Amino acid sequence: MARLLSFAVFLTMWWIAALLAGDAKLPPPDTVLRVMIAEARSGDLFLHLGATLARVTLAFTLAMALGAAIGYMMGRVRLADRLGDPWLILLLNLPALVVIVLAYIWAGLTEVAAIAAIAINKLPTAVVTLREGARALDAALDEMASMFALPRWSRFRHVVLPQLSPYVAAAARSGLSLVWKIVLVAELLGRPNGVGFEIGVAFQLFDIPLLLAYSLSFAAIVLLIETLLVQPFEARASRWRPRAA
Numbered sequence: 001m002a003r004l005l006s007f008a009v010f011l012t013m014w015w016i017a018a019l020l021a022g023d024a025k026l027p028p029p030d031t032v033l034r035v036m037i038a039e040a041r042s043g044d045l046f047l048h049l050g051a052t053l054a055r056v057t058l059a060f061t062l063a064m065a066l067g068a069a070i071g072y073m074m075g076r077v078r079l080a081d082r083l084g085d086p087w088l089i090l091l092l093n094l095p096a097l098v099v100i101v102l103a104y105i106w107a108g109l110t111e112v113a114a115i116a117a118i119a120i121n122k123l124p125t126a127v128v129t130l131r132e133g134a135r136a137l138d139a140a141l142d143e144m145a146s147m148f149a150l151p152r153w154s155r156f157r158h159v160v161l162p163q164l165s166p167y168v169a170a171a172a173r174s175g176l177s178l179v180w181k182i183v184l185v186a187e188l189l190g191r192p193n194g195v196g197f198e199i200g201v202a203f204q205l206f207d208i209p210l211l212l213a214y215s216l217s218f219a220a221i222v223l224l225i226e227t228l229l230v231q232p233f234e235a236r237a238s239r240w241r242p243r244a245a
Contacts, residue, residue, distance in 0.1 A: 027209045036213040049218060052183055052194040055111075059118035060179045064172065066119070067126025072164070074127065075134020091124040096182050100189060109190040121182050126171045133167030169234035176230060180222055
């Protein structure tokens, strides 16, 4: 109910702002909805949403897998942390636009270049989060696992992974919001389809309803992923931790 109330407030504020600004600058919700329905009937909306969602999924999975492995290693091995920290700082401060442009120049306007550039931009945030999680592992639990001579895989699964799960969930939540924004930039610069490509077309035509239709459509999909996948995973991953009264 709170989410529905928040959504109703958002629509009301949008409607009032549209009345004050005028249709030319900010079309009302019903105008954007009509454009969204027209694009859906033509099939273009689902085509471009699917292309963007596929890129988000591939880049997000690649960045999370590599980021979790590198972050865990940097958090547990001091030498790896010292060697990797300068590269991590460099990637954290390197603008996403620079990475995307360089990837397109070096590898061409291809899917591989786009997904690699997106994953590289997401990678350092995942590494930082998982590194902090690895540093926060309970040494007493590690000693207990050693005393009971748990096999390496059992120790990782039953001792390490439950402690890392909240950090994985946090990295996933922040990464999802970051990846899809970078995907739009990559599509705007060098892909022939996707939400970013359509936003670029709408910008060239000064078609604000079309721009908002595609932007809000994909934002709604990301919100559904957050609500149905990320939040339940985060709640399940943190269920073993004591909660404040």
